[in-house]
Amino acid sequence: MTLPRCSDVHVEPLPGSAKQGSVFVCFEHPGGWSRDVLDGGTFGPELTARLKSALKGRAGLQLIRRPGREGRLVERPHLFIVHAQSATTELLRVDGPEAILDLELETPMANGGTAVAEPLLLVCTHGKRDLCCAVKGRPLAATLRDGPLGHSVWETSHTKGHRFAPALMLLPWAYSYGQLNEPAAASLLEHAHAGDFFHPGNRGRGVFDSAGQVAELAVAQRLLEAGERLRFGDLTATGGQVSHIDGRCWAVDMERTYVEGAIASCGKAPKAAKVLVARSVEQTG
Incomplete structure (x- = not known):
């Protein structure tokens, strides 16, 4: 018997299923993402162990990249530090993932970076974690990237809830969304830029x-x-x-x-x- 894809089965309510966390480090890494980005397969065992130690109990890690082929060409990666409680985002341009080890994560805007006023919409495309995120996330991210607010859109690693794919996370507020089609996701992006609450597909706020x-x-x-x-x-x-x-x-x-x-x-x-x-x-x- 062939089982259906997990995200094709809509029996669970969306509210209450959001990824929990209040501080997020979003690092631009266009290379391959292993099933768990901190399992040693993405950054190697030694650096992974140091990253785990630096982030444990302090922040969640999301790997991000721009949709499309141009997103694979990166000179100096973006590194966003997001504090969801205060809805603040700080941007650094760094040389590599080692920069994560030296971050000040307890206080918003404490790393000498640039304040980012606009929201970030992360679309999970982590196919090695679950096929649904690749099949449903990548086309949605590409479509949104070509829209008028596409500069706010990033592909991302696992955000929890691939059974609700396409799975999205809206920063800096840390809201998770699921099961949105292209028009609804575009509307979410418009609402986010205006700061207006968007309820359809909302799974909750991670704080x-x-x-x-x-x-x-x-x-x-x-x-x-x-x-x-x-x-x-x-x-x-x-x-x-x-x-x-x-x-x-x-x-x-x-x-x-x-x-x-x-x-x-x-x-x-x-x-x-x-x-x-x-x-x-x-x-x-």
């Missing part, structure tokens, strides 16, 4: 845990459906408690349940998956 992601998206949906303008970063979530920068607060009741037929990765058999869903939203302040 929150799974419950916080579900709760924030439930409140965001309620506000957007009421016709309110919402901007990225307006909401903060702690578990089921959500607050707005204007002082309003909500309590979101959630339930853990199961869905049948989820496929975690291509080649794996379908199974039940535990998910967290919002049941009600009540304004408390």
